[in-house]
Amino acid sequence: MAGKALTALLTVVIGIGAALALYWLLNKFAEILPERWEARVKPYLYVAPAFLAIVLYLVYPAILTFINAFKDRSSTEWVGTENFTELFGSPQFRDTLFNTLLWIVIVPAATVVLGLAVATLADRLGPTGEKVSKTVIFLPMAISMVGAATIWRFVYYAAPAGQPQIGLQNAVLGVFGKDPVAWLQQSQFHFNSFLLMIVLLWSQVGFAMVLLSAAVKGVPIDTLEAARIDGASERQIFFKVVIPQIKGTIITVFITVTIGVMKIFDIVYVMTNGGFNTNVLGNEFWNQLSTNFNNGAAAAIVVILMIAVVPIMWYQVRHFKAEEANA
């Protein structure tokens, strides 16, 4: 055990040392070149190692994945669009897709609304109250999804009827004399999927709150006062003065959470492993890869994810360009 810790520390030292040596060498190499070439080549040398990492670990595998999506389960023979037709032909996969869509439709919007509510309302507390409540809401962000899922699995836990209920939710039911409910198995109206979404909400609202809080505090006070003098109610001020001024932040939060939701995996994997009609794309990817050993289907799922991400990517680039033009 101690050996592993030591190896890790040594790796940090060696890794950073090697990187230093590499850049020193690259820099020396640039300096031997004639001056005109030195200035020309140096930027590329500075950028090259970072790009090598990105190309090796993101771009190149992404291209391979795209190709694998049209090959068979061991990526040896071409099968055309068979992986896709098979996936979309299966009712289970259509359910999985629908569940993922449910997550995408509900979670980002709910996160923004709750985050904005907490940010706005906490803003009205005294400094201590605001700080404490914000830290409490923010804290789950540091907790892994596996940890969050474990914590909530305990809340939802159902012991057989007649035994003492140690899960909080069934204990509350018991107080009202009701029988315990196996919460995570209630698939009517996707009820159990909603219970899983609560876990992600619990983990992400703090993130939304922090960003939105900074934005709400940035709303110029004279716009608020002007509205008050004009006799606007607090509600009107919130919806007609504050919201329009923090629209940019709302969109940023919304997009960030949406990306996270699209690839949600850990919560579903730990709590139900996709059972009881709670499956989502991320978990199905893992199933295809690890249980079915079907690389083709796994790659096809990733391609579906990538297609879903393209509009966000486009928005991101456009948004960045606009920001740069303003700066």
Add this chain to the structure above:
Amino acid sequence: MTDTATTAAAATPTAGQRKKAAGGHGDANPAKAGWGTRVFLIIICLLWMVPIFGTFVTSFRPLTDANSSGWWNVFSNPDYLGNLTFDNYVKAWEDSNMGNAFINSLAISLPATFIPILIAAFAAYAFTFMEFWGRDILFLTIVSLLVVPNYVAFVPLLKIYGNLDMNGTFPAVWLAHIGFGMSLAIYILRNYMATLPKTVIESAKIDGASHFQTFFKLILPMSVPALASFAIFQFLWVWNDLLVALVFIGPGENEPLTVGLTGLRTSVGQGWELTTAGGFLTIILPIAVFLALQRFFVRGLTAGAVKG
């Protein structure tokens, strides 16, 4: 100027300064909290804390207690209170491999957090302070790669690692996390460097300093806040990651805490006393890091960090 969470927002070093600069109302909100507001906030804070608290209490209860009564009984029944013990932690740490997994998590997270920083900083420096053909296109590529889910890399990398006999080893995950975190690192650092005063760099140039010297003597020390916020992000991300670890390491000798905890669930089944103790071992370090360095973390967030 209220669009604080966007990419250019790194321009303002702290949220506090930003709200002054923007003429925001800051803490002096004339609207005071009414009873409804207070009740809502208290309820939501309770909802947020009670699940963690219940897990925490259960992690100190003996198996028979944990399975026969809810954790809240500890506060009404002195017997239960007297039964509280550290045994679960000892058992999880020693018998259930969680101690080994804790070290593994450290062994995975530390190199994966610190090695990419220098590499990203050099790239960010070039993007900010050097002119070269293709610069804008290359940076836009990075911006667009931010949102690409790392799922795209798993299938091919598994095969490549298989050929190199690297599956199940630490270097496999180190390199993967370095690659996956690189675009975010460059993005955060470049946005921060763009806010540093250009005059300082200009005068260093006039004094005859090379790019190499300017980078190490001026830019790197000045970028410490941004380096810190990336380091926290990357650390939390790697420590809390399950999927990358499952794909490239899997259960066994080298498994990190997240994988260990999911394994604990399947092997122990209903033993909540071990699962909760294991859960707490998993989340204790990130919570400590988070509470200690919250300031940097928030700054990183408001700098518009989006990770795919």
